Amino acid sequence: MILDMWKNASPKRKRIYSVIAVFVFAVIITLVGSFVPVDAEQARQISEKLNQTLTTARESEMLMQYIFGNNFFICLIMFIPVVGPLFGFFVLFSTGAAASAVAAAQGFPSIIALIALVITPVFWLEYAAYSTAMAMSVWLFRRILQGRGRQEFRNTCLFITLCAVLLVIGAVVETALITLAT
Numbered sequence: 001m002i003l004d005m006w007k008n009a010s011p012k013r014k015r016i017y018s019v020i021a022v023f024v025f026a027v028i029i030t031l032v033g034s035f036v037p038v039d040a041e042q043a044r045q046i047s048e049k050l051n052q053t054l055t056t057a058r059e060s061e062m063l064m065q066y067i068f069g070n071n072f073f074i075c076l077i078m079f080i081p082v083v084g085p086l087f088g089f090f091v092l093f094s095t096g097a098a099a100s101a102v103a104a105a106q107g108f109p110s111i112i113a114l115i116a117l118v119i120t121p122v123f124w125l126e127y128a129a130y131s132t133a134m135a136m137s138v139w140l141f142r143r144i145l146q147g148r149g150r151q152e153f154r155n156t157c158l159f160i161t162l163c164a165v166l167l168v169i170g171a172v173v174e175t176a177l178i179t180l181a182t
Contacts, residue, residue, distance in 0.1 A: 022085075022131040022134045023131035027118075034097065040105075043105040064175040072163075082137075084134060099113040121173050129163040136159045
């Protein structure tokens with residue numbers, strides 16, 4: 001059934017299916033990362049480092065730019081064929097582990113941190129961008145092997161632009177949420 005759906009789909013629809021599949025896998029990887037056991041001292045160190053980074057960026061009034069720059073750099077790496085998705089899934093696994101560590105440092109179960117993460121629009125915007133980047137990395141690699149890399153590079157540039165827009169919106173929303181929370 002799924003194979004027939006893939007075979008009968010247009011190239012644009014196949015791209016959409018690819019992004020959705022990567023998105024689901026990305027969420028699963030993050031969930032798995034959140035179950036990595038972290039001792040109390042390590043959780044405290046991770047939490048302090050994240051808070052210190054946020055405080056420094058906020059004090060320099062560069063929080064939104066920092067968030068966007070960090071996320072966009074990570075996203076650009078995810079576009080690199082073969083290496084990008086491996087790096088991306090490692091980052092998302094680490095995101096789950098970090099969320100769990102922050103929750104543990106504050107005395108909450110990790111599931112609470114994950115729920116708090118998933119209910120924000122920031123999660124959906126960032127994961128949509130990251131999933132798009134990793135899926136398009138696979139498409140670029142496939143097209144390069146087919147000798148159609150130059151044509152696919154144009155598509156990749158369009159998807160990089162789309163991801164940048166998603167991440168700018170995500171950075172604005174995340175900055176607003178952080179500002180409201182403090």
